[in-house]
Amino acid sequence: xxxxxxxxxxxxxxxxxxxxxxxxxxxxxxxxxxxxxxxxxxxxxxxxxxxxxxxxxxxxxxxxxxxxxxxxxxxxxxxxxxxxxxxxxxxxxxxxxxxxxxxxxxxxxxxxxxxxxxxxxxxxxxxxxxxxxxxxxxxxxxxxxxxxxxxxxxxxxxxxxxxxxxxxxxxxxxxxxxxxxxxxxxxxxxxxxxxxxxxxxxxxxxxxxxxxxxxxxxxxxxxxxxxxxxxxxxxxxxxxxxxxxxxxxxxxxxxxxxxxxxxxxxxxxxxxxxxxxxxxxxxxxxxxxxxxxxxxxxxxxxxxxxxxxxxxxxxxxxxxxxxxxxxxxxxxxxxxxxxxxxxxxxxxxxxxxxxxxxxxxxxxxxxxxxxxxxxxxxxxxxxxxxxxxxxxxxxxxxxxxxxxxxxxxxxxxxxxxxxxxxxxxxxxxxxxxxxxxxxxxxxxxxxxxxxxxxxxxxxxxxxxxxxxxxxxxxxxxxxxxxxxxxxxxxxxxxxxxxxxxxxxxxxxxxxxxxxxxxxxxxxxxxxxxxxxxxxxxxxxxxxxxxxxxxxxxxxxxxxxxxxxxxxxxxxxxxxxxxxxxxxxxxxxxxxxxxxxxxxxxxxxxxxxxxxxx
Amino acid sequence: xxxxxxxxxxxxxxxxxxxxxxxxxxxxxxxxxxxxxxxxxxxxxxxxxxxxxxxxxxxxxxxxxxxxxxxxxxxxxxxxxxxxxxxxxxxxxxxxxxxxxxxxxxxxxxxxxxxxxxxxxxxxxxxxxxxxxxxxxxxxxxxxxxxxxxxxxxxxxxxxxxxxxxxxxxxxxxxxxxxxxxxxxxxxxxxxxxxxxxxxxxxxxxxxxxxxxxxxxxxxxxxxxxxxxxxxxxxxxxxxxxxxxxxxxxxxxxxxxxxxxxxxxxxxxxxxxxxxxxxxxxxxxxxxxxxxxxxxxxxxxxxxxxxxxxxxxxxxxxxxxxxxxxxxxxxxxxxxxxxxxxxxxx
Numbered sequence: 001x002x003x004x005x006x007x008x009x010x011x012x013x014x015x016x017x018x019x020x021x022x023x024x025x026x027x028x029x030x031x032x033x034x035x036x037x038x039x040x041x042x043x044x045x046x047x048x049x050x051x052x053x054x055x056x057x058x059x060x061x062x063x064x065x066x067x068x069x070x071x072x073x074x075x076x077x078x079x080x081x082x083x084x085x086x087x088x089x090x091x092x093x094x095x096x097x098x099x100x101x102x103x104x105x106x107x108x109x110x111x112x113x114x115x116x117x118x119x120x121x122x123x124x125x126x127x128x129x130x131x132x133x134x135x136x137x138x139x140x141x142x143x144x145x146x147x148x149x150x151x152x153x154x155x156x157x158x159x160x161x162x163x164x165x166x167x168x169x170x171x172x173x174x175x176x177x178x179x180x181x182x183x184x185x186x187x188x189x190x191x192x193x194x195x196x197x198x199x200x201x202x203x204x205x206x207x208x209x210x211x212x213x214x215x216x217x218x219x220x221x222x223x224x225x226x227x228x229x230x231x232x233x234x235x236x237x238x239x240x241x242x243x244x245x246x247x248x249x250x251x252x253x254x255x256x257x258x259x260x261x262x263x264x265x266x267x268x269x270x271x272x273x274x275x276x277x278x279x280x281x282x283x284x285x286x287x288x289x290x291x292x293x294x295x296x297x298x299x300x301x302x303x304x305x306x307x308x309x310x311x312x313x314x315x316x317x318x319x320x321x322x323x324x325x326x327x328x329x330x331x332x333x334x335x336x337x338x339x340x341x342x343x344x345x346x347x348x349x350x351x352x353x354x355x356x357x358x359x360x361x362x363x364x365x366x367x368x369x370x371x372x373x374x375x376x377x378x379x380x381x382x383x384x385x386x387x388x389x390x391x392x393x394x395x396x397x398x399x400x401x402x403x404x405x406x407x408x409x410x411x412x413x414x415x416x417x418x419x420x421x422x423x424x425x426x427x428x429x430x431x432x433x434x435x436x437x438x439x440x441x442x443x444x445x446x447x448x449x450x451x452x453x454x455x456x457x458x459x460x461x462x463x464x465x466x467x468x469x470x471x472x473x474x475x476x477x478x479x480x481x482x483x484x485x486x487x488x489x490x491x492x493x494x495x496x497x498x499x500x501x502x503x504x505x506x507x508x509x510x511x512x513x514x515x516x517x518x519x520x521x522x523x524x525x526x527x528x529x530x531x532x533x534x535x536x537x538x539x540x541x542x543x544x545x546x547x548x549x550x551x552x553x554x555x556x557x558x559x560x561x562x563x564x565x566x567x568x569x570x571x572x573x574x575x576x577x578x579x580x581x582x583x584x585x586x587x588x589x590x591x592x593x594x595x596x597x598x599x600x601x602x603x604x605x606x607x608x609x610x611x612x613x
Numbered sequence: 614x615x616x617x618x619x620x621x622x623x624x625x626x627x628x629x630x631x632x633x634x635x636x637x638x639x640x641x642x643x644x645x646x647x648x649x650x651x652x653x654x655x656x657x658x659x660x661x662x663x664x665x666x667x668x669x670x671x672x673x674x675x676x677x678x679x680x681x682x683x684x685x686x687x688x689x690x691x692x693x694x695x696x697x698x699x700x701x702x703x704x705x706x707x708x709x710x711x712x713x714x715x716x717x718x719x720x721x722x723x724x725x726x727x728x729x730x731x732x733x734x735x736x737x738x739x740x741x742x743x744x745x746x747x748x749x750x751x752x753x754x755x756x757x758x759x760x761x762x763x764x765x766x767x768x769x770x771x772x773x774x775x776x777x778x779x780x781x782x783x784x785x786x787x788x789x790x791x792x793x794x795x796x797x798x799x800x801x802x803x804x805x806x807x808x809x810x811x812x813x814x815x816x817x818x819x820x821x822x823x824x825x826x827x828x829x830x831x832x833x834x835x836x837x838x839x840x841x842x843x844x845x846x847x848x849x850x851x852x853x854x855x856x857x858x859x860x861x862x863x864x865x866x867x868x869x870x871x872x873x874x875x876x877x878x879x880x881x882x883x884x885x886x887x888x889x890x891x892x893x894x895x896x897x898x899x900x901x902x903x904x905x906x907x908x909x910x911x912x913x914x915x916x917x918x919x920x921x922x923x924x925x926x927x928x929x930x931x932x933x934x935x936x937x938x939x940x941x942x943x944x945x946x947x948x949x950x951x952x953x954x955x956x957x958x959x
Contacts, residue, residue: 032954035954035956036954036956037956038956038958181954225958228958229958230957230958230959231957231958232951232955232956232957232958233955233956233957233958234950234951234953234954234955234956235953235954244949244950247944247949248946248949251944251946251949256705258701258704258705260697260701277944277949278933278934278936278937278938279937279938279940279941279942279943279944279948280943280944280949281934281938281944283704283705283930283934285700285701285704287697287730288697288726288727288729288730289726291694291697291727292694292697292700292726292727292730295690295691295694295697295698295701295727296697296698296700296701296704297701298690298698298701299670299688299697299698299699299700299701299702299703299704299705300701300702300704300705301701301705302688302698302701302702302705303668303701303702303705303706303709304705304706305701305705307701307705321691322691322694324691325690325691329688414958415950415951415955418946450706451665451666451668451686451702451706451709452665452666452706452708452709453665454663454664454665455665456665457664457665457684457685457686457687458686458687459634459669459680459681459683459686459687459688459689460687460688460689461671461680461681461687461688461689461690462673462689462690462691463689471636471681472636472681
């Protein structure tokens, strides 16, 4: 009997299991299939810092959340509608996040005494009524998988490892997604291991048909494609988008890309991704440490490459002195900081926005740099191109801030045409006539004169240099002049960046000012609050240093300015000191992004009972 | 097996003067750095490169002012990071001949990590270590090459740390040209510099350099004519290891132990001496030689300890790029963006 199909607008699913259960893989397969159907998608993996915490333990739980919708969505979703819990620990860790009445698909085979104890359950939650507020679907996932693999000469352990594909197959059935894409992917992945290929394909199909035949599910669901702007789309994570952005920037600039980097969570994927693009002439130097990462990038910039270093907070601290060197030598490099929970090692796999002060001020001496922040996984692509353009055209270090949430989160990206993207103007100085290394153009930018160019041989370095001529100078007046030059040059960037735009009313009671990855939750929070009659406008900063030139005017048009941040108020502090306004802080530092509902509630609180009227 | 380097044809004939910048040299009077600068400028015309293709990179310290005094491209970096900066320069443009001027504090202390990794990777850099066994620019603290027990401003009762032997460190880390010379032996230094310039791979030259202010005379027993012959062993390829004012002493290998022999004692002859092989693939003998300067009763070797060929990091990197380009074709934007699952929304 064909089952009823119910159309939904918006679903959030979370896969959760042991870090060895393959949840990230399961999630990304579900994402690829779902995105390719034209549904809008936002995803967020959540995994422990330990590669393999003890199996079955609470610390070892790994999750992957997918939000898919027939609307244009901005986040991976607040609270899951469906949880797939592969073991008791996964249930325990994720239960508090679920929507009331959420569906929980539980692998009952893992709810044995040992696993219950590891998850600190005295009594099985399947038996004590504690799940009564949810729609619990018990499935013997392990047993069904092993049965489906009957006859294959794999060890019990190997068979057990296929259960994530059974779960995936079941979810494909439940949400009316085809399994073919994953079958093909398995074929390419396990070309050389036919037994494993067969096992996983069988498990996937078994899960799918289980949904079809069993009586447990009476309804299956569908989410129709979203109305996205026409074009060709692909899925990108923030880290992937950064890599693609810099390769594209190199094409737009016509100079090769150099990356000097040291592996660090959550930035390593950028290094890994860029190391693939040898056919684009990309040089990825996996350096001996963070300092060598940036030092090599500075050397490459001196020699004429589009130079990049990628890191996270602890690495940015180590690079600090070298950033100062790039400031005083006025060489173009981009430093990408994929922020994570700090201080120190902090929460390596969790997200935070607490490196803003470090990016702005974390150097000795007067050492201004340009600071940009990306707002979504897709925006990581565009912000990277922007960062490269400013670095090269202003001969300055640029810090681009992303974070763990953007880095690992993914969403569909409409692939832009190359010629629609900004052109990056590179002009190497060739003419020895009248050349001095620290002469400046109208934007106070010095010439880029690279080794190998006859007649332009010159020496630069970390010592203060004589204005225009570039030789060492300790003169007091000259030092102040050079500090002013460097500062004014960064301020000139304001003349080429766009004004900040306000979404919603251009003046009124409440403006929410934000930066970085909070964009999506804030945008959706404002939309939801508006539906209840609570009006807030939204301005989102991409350029934090220098600020857009109209920012002061924009802020004055609102009675209240609310600044939500995943830190203790770093942007709020800068805004207060720059514009002398009484900004309201809203801070969350839990290693987790803002939820839409949190923003919504904050709007209600700030506007008060009268809706701000 | 000597390095086979294609001679670079340049139409310009340079002189030493062409390599002097217009900046006043500001080292202390009598500093050994002056001699190093003079020898570098004198030999630069023989490096086989056009001036615009030579880059001098440095870190911090007295020695690291060096690039300012050369009329080539130069980059004065930050403390310890010269090798890493230089690696970036070389990887960005393989045509450049990249030299590093550094000191014992800069390269062996704060920059130790970059040094060993540049050696390990065999990056095609020429590193000139100005070793004066003291911190000069910070005015007289002990350095990682200061001898144990040394009294300095930061060790009033004598140091308790053991010094690095830079030759052992460089060879152990994987440098492929390892040499030592002295500030007061200009001819020898010129030879070492020219040879390093022709080497493909990481060339390391330790220069014993006098600091007249904070460590005056540290090497006088090696550099002054009265004591030099008895204390210095000049390494020459394929020649027996002989030293002494009358060339009457030799080094013999007794198993893995070096022994000083008297060539006039009737029991030994020149035929008993260890014959130096610069191109020895096996690092063992080079290591024994490097140790001589630490052993009481033995002369200090100068010259090329070892030189061998090994593919360079930058060379192999560029080869890999060429190989992948040949395989896949030059990268295009379309390939970049579409080499994954895509779908169309109409």
